[in-house]
Amino acid sequence: MNDQNAAARPRTALITGANRGIGRAVAAELYRRGLRVLVTARDSHLARETAAAIGPGAEGYALDVTDPSGPKQVAAEAGPVDVLVCNAGVLLDAGTDPLTVPMDLVDQTLQVNLLGTWRVAQAFVPGMTERGWGRVVIVSSGTTAEFGGRLFPKTPGYSISKSALNGLTSMLAAQTAGTGVLVNAVNPGRIRTRMMPTQQRTPDEVAPFVADAATLPDDAPTGGFLTEQRGRG
Numbered sequence: 061m062n063d064q065n066a067a068a069r070p071r072t073a074l075i076t077g078a079n080r081g082i083g084r085a086v087a088a089e090l091y092r093r094g095l096r097v098l099v100t101a102r103d104s105h106l107a108r109e110t111a112a113a114i115g116p117g118a119e120g121y122a123l124d125v126t127d128p129s130g131p132k133q134v135a136a137e138a139g140p141v142d143v144l145v146c147n148a149g150v151l152l153d154a155g156t157d158p159l160t161v162p163m164d165l166v167d168q169t170l171q172v173n174l175l176g177t178w179r180v181a182q183a184f185v186p187g188m189t190e191r192g193w194g195r196v197v198i199v200s201s202g203t204t205a206e207f208g209g210r211l212f213p214k215t216p217g218y219s220i221s222k223s224a225l226n227g228l229t230s231m232l233a234a235q236t237a238g239t240g241v242l243v244n245a246v247n248p249g250r251i252r253t254r255m256m257p258t259q260q261r262t263p264d265e266v267a268p269f270v271a272d273a274a275t276l277p278d279d280a281p282t283g284g285f286l287t288e289q290r291g292r293g
């Protein structure tokens with residue numbers, strides 16, 4: 061079923077982990093581009109506060125991506141989502157190695173970065189395919205082995221989670237091929253956030269790159285791993 065009313069309404073974008081860092085900057089950038097923006101965050105107060113700071117009409121929703129029913133609840137409350145930015149992520153095992161990293165850290169990392177993203181995709185992508193249009197951006201990382209690179213061993217759980225997200229991107233792209241839904245992973249490069257506090261580049265600097273991936277034209281590729289050329293991460 062194609063969404064005949066889509067042209068009459070602004071596209072709606074939902075961003076996970078949008079209360080700070082890259083997610084918040086991407087939400088603000090998509091708002092500036094005229095989309096209806098749904099800010100989601102674990103803390104409902106921060107979600108609403110961030111939405112209010114972004115501008116009139118932006119909406120805040122509580123969403124912990126590890127909550128098995130959370131994404132579907134938000135989907136039911138918020139209505140159709142056309143653009144999904146799976147940004148929520150954690151880096152818990154910096155400085156460890158694959159042979160000694162505490163496996164509970166790996167478990168927590170996979171719960172958020174991989175399974176959380178997968179769960180969010182299950183809640184929102186079927187609606188996109190039914191309506192015949194959608195854009196999904198999965199925030200990955202340069203720590204993965206994409207394109208023959210080396211899997212970064214000093215954040216083993218994190219690197220595996222992001223490598224797996226690239227696999228999820230490929231699968232979702234194949235599953236949605238020809239439906240009007242494009243699914244791509246992005247590598248934002250190294251950005252100064254709570255996760256990477258010593259980096260130079262700011263979330264505002266990378267937000268246009270991620271927003272571009274979230275608003276690709278209909279003839280753009282799907283299943284890609286897009287790298288922000290000015291940064292490496």
Ligand SMILES: NC(=O)c1ccc[n+]([C@@H]2O[C@H](COP(=O)([O-])OP(=O)(O)OC[C@H]3O[C@@H](n4cnc5c(N)ncnc54)[C@H](OP(=O)(O)O)[C@@H]3O)[C@@H](O)[C@H]2O)c1
Pocket residue numbers: 076077078079080081082083101102103123124125126147148149150172176199200201202247248249250251252253254255256259293
């Ligand atoms: N910064 C970099 O250099 C860099 C490089 C490559 C990739 N990335 C990726 O970019 C994304 C954003 O990271 P960032 O750098 O902006 O880091 P950040 O400032 O630490 O932001 C992480 C966001 O994820 C949220 N989050 C964590 N666990 C969550 C959960 N269970 N449910 C929902 N939201 C959750 C956090 O919410 P709370 O405030 O509630 O904790 C926060 O909003 C991540 O996927 C990260 O892996 C970052």
